[in-house]
Amino acid sequence: MTTLVEVAAAAGVSTATASLVLSGKDKGRVSRKTAERVRAAADSMAYVRDALAGGMRNRRTRTIGVLGERVLSTPYAVAMIDAVLTTSRQLGWSVLLTDSGGDEEQTRRAVRELQSRRVDAIVHAAMYHQEVHVAPELETVAVLNGFADREDVVGVVPDEVAAAREATAHLIGLGHRRIAHVTAVSPGVIAVGLRRTGYEQALTEAGLEADDGLVVYGEDDPAGADAAARTVLERPDRPTAVFCFKDAIAAGVYRQAARLGLRIPEDLSVVGFDDLALISTNLEPPLTTMRLPHYAMADWLVRGLVAGDLPDPPRTVRFHCRLVGRGSTAPPPAP
Amino acid sequence: MTTLVEVAAAAGVSTATASLVLSGKDKGRVSRKTAERVRAAADSMAYVRDALAGGMRNRRTRTIGVLGERVLSTPYAVAMIDAVLTTSRQLGWSVLLTDSGGDEEQTRRAVRELQSRRVDAIVHAAMYHQEVHVAPELETVAVLNGFADREDVVGVVPDEVAAAREATAHLIGLGHRRIAHVTAVSPGVIAVGLRRTGYEQALTEAGLEADDGLVVYGEDDPAGADAAARTVLERPDRPTAVFCFKDAIAAGVYRQAARLGLRIPEDLSVVGFDDLALISTNLEPPLTTMRLPHYAMADWLVRGLVAGDLPDPPRTVRFHCRLVGRGSTAPPPAP
DNA sequence: CTGAAAGCGCTTACAG
DNA sequence: CTGAAAGCGCTTACAG
Numbered sequence: 165m166t167t168l169v170e171v172a173a174a175a176g177v178s179t180a181t182a183s184l185v186l187s188g189k190d191k192g193r194v195s196r197k198t199a200e201r202v203r204a205a206a207d208s209m210a211y212v213r214d215a216l217a218g219g220m221r222n223r224r225t226r227t228i229g230v231l232g233e234r235v236l237s238t239p240y241a242v243a244m245i246d247a248v249l250t251t252s253r254q255l256g257w258s259v260l261l262t263d264s265g266g267d268e269e270q271t272r273r274a275v276r277e278l279q280s281r282r283v284d285a286i287v288h289a290a291m292y293h294q295e296v297h298v299a300p301e302l303e304t305v306a307v308l309n310g311f312a313d314r315e316d317v318v319g320v321v322p323d324e325v326a327a328a329r330e331a332t333a334h335l336i337g338l339g340h341r342r343i344a345h346v347t348a349v350s351p352g353v354i355a356v357g358l359r360r361t362g363y364e365q366a367l368t369e370a371g372l373e374a375d376d377g378l379v380v381y382g383e384d385d386p387a388g389a390d391a392a393a394r395t396v397l398e399r400p401d402r403p404t405a406v407f408c409f410k411d412a413i414a415a416g417v418y419r420q421a422a423r424l425g426l427r428i429p430e431d432l433s434v435v436g437f438d439d440l441a442l443i444s445t446n447l448e449p450p451l452t453t454m455r456l457p458h459y460a461m462a463d464w465l466v467r468g469l470v471a472g473d474l475p476d477p478p479r480t481v482r483f484h485c486r487l488v489g490r491g492s493t494a495p496p497p498a499p
Numbered sequence: 500m501t502t503l504v505e506v507a508a509a510a511g512v513s514t515a516t517a518s519l520v521l522s523g524k525d526k527g528r529v530s531r532k533t534a535e536r537v538r539a540a541a542d543s544m545a546y547v548r549d550a551l552a553g554g555m556r557n558r559r560t561r562t563i564g565v566l567g568e569r570v571l572s573t574p575y576a577v578a579m580i581d582a583v584l585t586t587s588r589q590l591g592w593s594v595l596l597t598d599s600g601g602d603e604e605q606t607r608r609a610v611r612e613l614q615s616r617r618v619d620a621i622v623h624a625a626m627y628h629q630e631v632h633v634a635p636e637l638e639t640v641a642v643l644n645g646f647a648d649r650e651d652v653v654g655v656v657p658d659e660v661a662a663a664r665e666a667t668a669h670l671i672g673l674g675h676r677r678i679a680h681v682t683a684v685s686p687g688v689i690a691v692g693l694r695r696t697g698y699e700q701a702l703t704e705a706g707l708e709a710d711d712g713l714v715v716y717g718e719d720d721p722a723g724a725d726a727a728a729r730t731v732l733e734r735p736d737r738p739t740a741v742f743c744f745k746d747a748i749a750a751g752v753y754r755q756a757a758r759l760g761l762r763i764p765e766d767l768s769v770v771g772f773d774d775l776a777l778i779s780t781n782l783e784p785p786l787t788t789m790r791l792p793h794y795a796m797a798d799w800l801v802r803g804l805v806a807g808d809l810p811d812p813p814r815t816v817r818f819h820c821r822l823v824g825r826g827s828t829a830p831p832p833a834p
Numbered sequence: 835c836t837g838a839a840a841g842c843g844c845t846t847a848c849a850g
Numbered sequence: 851c852t853g854a855a856a857g858c859g860c861t862t863a864c865a866g
């Protein structure tokens with residue numbers, strides 16, 4: 165690899181001058197002609213600046229470290245990593261990816277790795293909305309899709325309550341009065357409680373009574389979704405609409421509706437949550453669902469970390485979720 | 500941050516000795532007692548080795564660079580990135596993630612970034628099985644999920660032909676004789692041709708005639724899958740089984756089967772390809788499908804790059820795909 | 835068994 | 851406008 169010394173020699177200048185020119189700090193400090201000569205030499209020698217040496221000297225690496233909490237084992241990872249990568253690239257930063265592996269030992273290793281590589285900022289990414297243990301030795305860190313167990317760390321999460329309220333209000337707006345909520349038994353998943361709260365708020369705001377019998381919890385797998393959906397749909401006073409905790413549960417509602425000969429949306433309206441395209445666009449009819457703002461959250465966090473203008477004092481910021489209408493909702497059938 | 504100089508001073512030794520001890524090269528070169536003292540000092544001062552400085556001196560960074568071809572825009576990315584990350588971690592290497600962004604300018608930028616950060620090896624990851632342009636200036640590079648346009652670069656791909664042959668043979672083994680292949684019009688996606696070849700090979704091997712009328716191409720979206728599935732299922736001599744180019748197409752076959760009142764697998768057997776869990780486990784019945792070996796391919800490639808024992812002379816290695824049986828196939832209905 | 839010193843490739847404060 | 855020199859934090863070949 166060509167070094168700065170070689171470029172400087174070829175251009176007949178000192179490394180100081182070459183450095184100034186090639187890092188764009190030559191304005192008013194190096195004559196145009198000299199600068200031109202240096203650039204020409206660098207180009208012809210295919211010079212690439214050594215970021216290690218630069219980082220050493222400057223104490224800045226322009227690198228974002230991502231510390232994932234087993235984040236890559238989930239389908240939500242794609243949008244978050246994609247945004248971190250795309251935004252970092254736009255800002256001229258690099259991305260170093262690490263994962264906590266899910267245990268303390270691995271987490272310590274990952275933290276050391278980030279320190280050792282001298283990343284300038286850290287995105288601690290959670291695979292689902294949750295509280296995250298952020299190692300005390302980390303600085304310039306923020307939590308993506310969760311909040312820290314430290315007061316001094318910014319977090320960003322979806323506004324679950326508002327999103328669930330809007331999703332339910334959408335059904336109410338269509339005329340539904342009996343709206344079920346099919347959700348999952350997922351210990352530690354705080355979105356379960358938050359989305360139920362939003363669902364109940366929407367009912368209350370509309371003057372409807374929240375009927376606990378219309379809230380059904382299933383195991384967190386396809387069979388569990390089926391069982392919960394069946395419970396709801398086989399009620400004598402069957403609801404005309406279902407707000408699902410997530411798209412995978414909506415898929416279960418579709419399966420059971422098909423089994424019972426219920427048409428969607430004519431006989432039953434369904435709203436999902438997540439907008440995982442692989443599910444939502446492959447259902448028939450395509451699923452109306454609340455989209456998680458993972459991309460926007462990650463983009464915002466990276467920009468804030470890089471610019472150093474995250475909220476101060478630190479707090480957890482909630483991002484709005486948008487309802488994606490696709491065709492699984494309609495007014496309720498005539499009684 | 501604590502430096503080696505400080506640790507050495509605290510332990511009362513030279514940096515040379517401290518370095519030897521902390522990098523585990525002290526065996527037979529430093530007395531046990533001294534080594535112990537150095538380690539104690541390092542621990543108490545929370546010393547973390549500066550990888551930049553080390554990399555500078557050694558000319559090795561123990562970093563794998565991932566160069567993605569818009570890889571993160573696909574659901575296949577998760578398994579590949581996960582494997583690169585997990586395996587690198589096991590080997591004590593770091594992962595620097597970059598993306599070509601899909602255009603030449605961005606690719607050049609990404610290549611420069613990898614050079615600048617002095618990564619020791621590069622995984623050029625394609626989002627789907629394809630030929631990949633590998634920049635001539637890259638060394639120690641291999642292609643994941645594709646093959647290079649350079650003779651000197653190792654690639655790894657799924658064995659599409661064999662996989663399609665096995666999937667089809669599975670249906671033949673169950674007694675099916677009329678087996679359709681529903682696939683997609685996807686210019687540049689070479690798997691389309693390879694999987695069709697495997698399908699036809701299986702038929703031929705079983706002494707069955709390949710009927711071009713049973714191979715239907717749809718547009719590459721849910722509506723296209725529906726249209727193609729309908730064409731096949733509404734034939735007067737309806738096939739008893741369908742081998743789908745991918746799981747998303749299988750979802751379309753399920754939708755049309757439901758519309759026509761065909762039960763899966765009693766009336767119609769379906770085999771998918773990819774094993775995207777979000778689709779395959781949410782269908783009813785769950786989909787029998789060919790699993791892409793993305794994780795294993797990435798793991799193998801990273802190990803080969805790190806150990807330096809990739810095939811020599813370079814070639815493209817094909818990985819076996821495993822059929823995941825789930826319940827969407829059965830013997831054909833009695834005539 | 836241990837240490838002094840050179841050097842990896844850059845950038846910057848300083849001198850001219 | 852340009853250059854000589856120090857120094858970022860390590861590691862290693864060499865001397866003792």
